[in-house]
Amino acid sequence: MTKVNWTPEKVERVIELIMSGFTYSKIAEILSKELKTQVTTNMVERLVYRKGLRRIIKKEDKDSEMKYFHPPRLPMDDYLIICDVHAPYYSEKWVNRAGIISHLLDVNKIIIVGDLFDMHFISKYYSEYRPEMGEEIEWTEPFMDWLDQFDFIFLIQGNHERRAGIFSDGRIQARFFLRIFGNLVMKNKFKFTNYDSLEIGEDWLLTHAKDYSRIPTRMATRLASKYHRNLINAHGHFFGMTYDVSGKFLCIDLGGLFDISKIEYINLRTTSYPFWKSGFGVLKNGFIYLFHDGTDWDFWLSLYKGGKYAKGTRKKTKKDGKKKISGRQGKTRQVCLRHPQENRLEASP
Numbered sequence: 001m002t003k004v005n006w007t008p009e010k011v012e013r014v015i016e017l018i019m020s021g022f023t024y025s026k027i028a029e030i031l032s033k034e035l036k037t038q039v040t041t042n043m044v045e046r047l048v049y050r051k052g053l054r055r056i057i058k059k060e061d062k063d064s065e066m067k068y069f070h071p072p073r074l075p076m077d078d079y080l081i082i083c084d085v086h087a088p089y090y091s092e093k094w095v096n097r098a099g100i101i102s103h104l105l106d107v108n109k110i111i112i113v114g115d116l117f118d119m120h121f122i123s124k125y126y127s128e129y130r131p132e133m134g135e136e137i138e139w140t141e142p143f144m145d146w147l148d149q150f151d152f153i154f155l156i157q158g159n160h161e162r163r164a165g166i167f168s169d170g171r172i173q174a175r176f177f178l179r180i181f182g183n184l185v186m187k188n189k190f191k192f193t194n195y196d197s198l199e200i201g202e203d204w205l206l207t208h209a210k211d212y213s214r215i216p217t218r219m220a221t222r223l224a225s226k227y228h229r230n231l232i233n234a235h236g237h238f239f240g241m242t243y244d245v246s247g248k249f250l251c252i253d254l255g256g257l258f259d260i261s262k263i264e265y266i267n268l269r270t271t272s273y274p275f276w277k278s279g280f281g282v283l284k285n286g287f288i289y290l291f292h293d294g295t296d297w298d299f300w301l302s303l304y305k306g307g308k309y310a311k312g313t314r315k316k317t318k319k320d321g322k323k324k325i326s327g328r329q330g331k332t333r334q335v336c337l338r339h340p341q342e343n344r345l346e347a348s349p
């Protein structure tokens with residue numbers, strides 16, 4: 001076996017690798033490549049001893065069940081992004097709007113940024129109209145049926161999904177909800193994370209943050225500045241968009257698909273909190289399209305009516321004189337907000 005001449009530079013490199021958190025064996029592997037000679041684990045270990053360096057802390061046993069936490073990340077792609085459905089207390093109008101818009105934009109993957117299920121039947125708060133579990137499941141069925149149209153469904157855990165764990169002292173976990181509320185067919189295309197956040201590519205972060213502000217976009221702005229990402233936040237039930245102080249990151253409160261008139265506590269009790277606002281978004285080609293009370297729905301409908309930008313174009317059939325949808329023509333118009341990455345390329349004023 002070739003000996004290694006441990007020059008001060010090489011020892012320095014070993015210390016650098018130790019400080020980067022590598023094990024003896026990993027350091028040996030790295031040095032073997034760098035020095036183009038075989039460096040064994042034992043050689044590194046002996047060097048550390050001879051130089052009187054502190055021993056490297058051992059990694060825990062490979063079979064250890066200790067959990068390492070890595071928030072999930074989805075690849076950059078096109079997604080319909082909704083939140084705060086609070087099923088079964090959802091708004092049919094807003095659910096259908098999200099359905100039609102995602103169809104027009106040809107988006108078949110959906111992300112729900114928490115609070116898909118309300119779980120009112122196990123809420124720890126006092127309720128005058130608490131439903132039975134069976135009722136809540138039954139009333140949620142139409143939404144699950146609607147959801148089944150998508151090819152890919154990702155649910156981020158919201159505080160309402162967490163209610164089951166709180167209620168059952170951790171015995172009922174939210175990841176099984178789709179089996180309870182939906183059906184097993186959906187199991188294969190349904191993904192769930194018990195994190196309250198999800199990254200999309202390197203630029204976007206979706207959160208159902210624990211804390212709350214009564215000022216719309218305040219939470220999203222703080223989180224965008226903290227995580228240096230375009231931020232879409234749920235939980236607040238407000239809608240709004242701004243940029244963070246750097247001007248680089250979008251800070252979005254996404255609203256939700258809830259129906260206020262079905263939710264007990266905000267109707268039975270009066271607070272000075274701002275009114276909730278519905279909304280949702282579509283991420284397409286790296287651009288965010290936002291839909292809210294101020295959206296010109298007629299404009300979006302015209303994309304379909306005209307057929308020019310619609311997903312399918314209509315053709316007459318001889319049989320019934322009706323038009324039939326087939327094929328895709330044209331492209332959807334880019335009437336969206338500019339992506340901040342684009343802004344960075346613009347010349348300064």
Ligand SMILES: [Fe+2]
Pocket residue numbers: 084086115158235236237
């Ligand atoms: Fe919510």
